[in-house]
Amino acid sequence: MVAVAESMSGEQVRALCRTSAFTEPTSGAARGYVQCNIVILPADIAKSFEEFCRLNPKPCPLLATSPTPGDPSLPALGTNIDIRYDIPRYRIWQKGALAEHRLHIAELWRDDFVAFALGCSFSFEEALLNAGIEVRNISEGVNVPMFRTNLDCTPAGIFTAKMVVSMRPMPPAQAIEAIQICSRYPSVHGAPIHFGDASQLGIEDLSQPDFGDPVSLNEDDVPVFWACGVTPQVALENAQPALAMTHEPGHMLVTDLKNVDLAEDR
Amino acid sequence: MVAVAESMSGEQVRALCRTSAFTEPTSGAARGYVQCNIVILPADIAKSFEEFCRLNPKPCPLLATSPTPGDPSLPALGTNIDIRYDIPRYRIWQKGALAEHRLHIAELWRDDFVAFALGCSFSFEEALLNAGIEVRNISEGVNVPMFRTNLDCTPAGIFTAKMVVSMRPMPPAQAIEAIQICSRYPSVHGAPIHFGDASQLGIEDLSQPDFGDPVSLNEDDVPVFWACGVTPQVALENAQPALAMTHEPGHMLVTDLKNVDLAEDR
Incomplete structure (x- = not known):
């Protein structure tokens, strides 16, 4: 190699x-x-x-x-x-x-x-790091945790999927900054779609991701959820x-x- | 009148x-x-x-x-x-x-x-309403609830103050949109400074605002906090x-x- x-x-x-x-x-x-x-x-x-x-x-x-x-x-x-x-x-x-x-x-x-x-998401993670925001999966050296949600994508022909999301925990003030930064990058998933209570997305346990690895949540952190590029693979599984x-x-x-x-x- | x-x-x-x-x-x-x-x-x-x-x-x-x-x-x-x-x-x-x-x-x-x-805040509240976001203090016909926080403003001469914040509850997806919208209005308080756990700002009870009136929080709501124009009045009290x-x-x-x-x- x-x-x-x-x-x-x-x-x-x-x-x-x-x-x-x-x-x-x-x-x-x-x-x-x-x-x-x-x-x-x-x-x-x-x-x-x-x-x-x-x-x-x-x-x-x-x-x-x-x-x-x-x-x-x-x-x-x-x-x-x-x-x-x-x-x-x-x-x-x-x-x-x-x-x-x-x-x-x-x-x-x-x-x-x-x-x-x-x-x-690599593109917006770089923008977050450049702004001094800790990206937990990077600092812990693991793959980002990803979860299947209860959110339906809009179907097209044979393609249907529940949206998959990636999760990055951070304190609220950094989450606000992350929303501001990612809003400028609509071509790489854009702004988060949710933060806070994971059960609102149908996610039961943040320590048990459906894809990737779990990461630590600190006491002042909230989980922040982005639409994830694994979603099209789920659409392939379904189609x-x-x-x-x-x-x-x-x-x-x-x-x-x-x-x-x-x-x-x- | x-x-x-x-x-x-x-x-x-x-x-x-x-x-x-x-x-x-x-x-x-x-x-x-x-x-x-x-x-x-x-x-x-x-x-x-x-x-x-x-x-x-x-x-x-x-x-x-x-x-x-x-x-x-x-x-x-x-x-x-x-x-x-x-x-x-x-x-x-x-x-x-x-x-x-x-x-x-x-x-x-x-x-x-x-x-x-x-x-x-009237300016950004109008922008939120135009985007279809419910502004709870407006829909309930009361003054926005405001709270003294533990956040120190940067002092200047005789002027010092703990920051006062206004609070508007909304579901997370709308809070993300509100952050995006308010980021475009830095001249009227800009993006929220915090959401979620009020105790991180030193606020004990959201139903007991220091100024204004309490508003309802629905089950899926998170409280979203903006820097508030009452802060300069606190600076006057102190100075x-x-x-x-x-x-x-x-x-x-x-x-x-x-x-x-x-x-x-x-």
Whole structure:
């Protein structure tokens, strides 16, 4: 394994992914560059999935799609991207169930595949850290805790899902600042959707996340909940398409875009 | 008493105040126009008070001051304002204690008086209502509940104060939206400073406000706390200047500015 420096560019990280010289989680790699969740679907259901993203922009903030079905580039996100190779690890889904893990998907690629790149919480976590706000999952060195909620996403075609949320605990004054900061980043989940009483979202136990790892809550903390990019994977589980491909969680597409460029002006 | 229509302009309301044809609270009058808290001080301590406002912009958002000591106009806020007459009711303070109520202060006016106009929560309450957010004190027809906190303002000269906050209960999702909206209005107290556990501010009982009236909290509500324009009156109580004048609470200066013009662009 090659160490992927914080100081590398997105293009440099992708070059290592392309040859499978780098196959690890991308958290902390190419600091400042936008990283994306990836979903790849056949064209016949891609239209419905695009509609699902459009109707549910907080869990599914769509940053880019393939220019045409079968084209493995994503020119809106970077030069020379080849989505068949440029992620460290892939998941292959069959009828909504995880079937296989791969380091690239070149042999599986088809002329009717469409790739979707969705914004990721890494971008707003960087903005929070830059503002001096502690991000508990980062300071504790674990994956962010994520929970299935009782909130229905707006369905589109075969795609339906209860929203998945990520949770970051912090004191109320920092939560207010986090809401202000994240409001400027609608393309990476935007402002939190809830804080405080988890049972209002149908979450029973904050120490038992459905995905990721639990984190500590300090006495003055409130849990703050953001719409989460795992939601589209739940939509895939429900829709059970014959074939779908995604990134392995945490193993994102690193783009040429900068996080600061996602910020809307105040 | 003359009814002060919602549809009047700021200048029309002031014209009625000038002759004491209108002496009631200004809430609901001249909808859309900015209303201000007023503090009038002798020039020798005005500089310190201005500094106090500059250092504590959330409780004391300074919108305008007299052009020169003794000048009763406030041209930054409207044409033809005469601060000696244009508020429905005044309070006269001596050595930090409320000494007298008046309908105008022309006989007391001196060449060394400086008027300070501070932003008021009416402006952001209008923005919240326009966004479909229930403002509990308005729907229950009472004065907003206000509480003394354990938060120290930054002192300036003789002026010191624990911050006073106003409290509006709402469900978390609306609180997030309220934070987003109020962040755009820094000149009228801006974003809330706290939500949730009142004891973190040193508040013991939300049903016993120090100023104003209690309001109902529904089951899914969290209390949301904003820095409050009563804070400068606490600073006056502490500083005990020989003479000071303020508006009677709720009886504000109605200006020619529009609330929408206070909004910072997103």
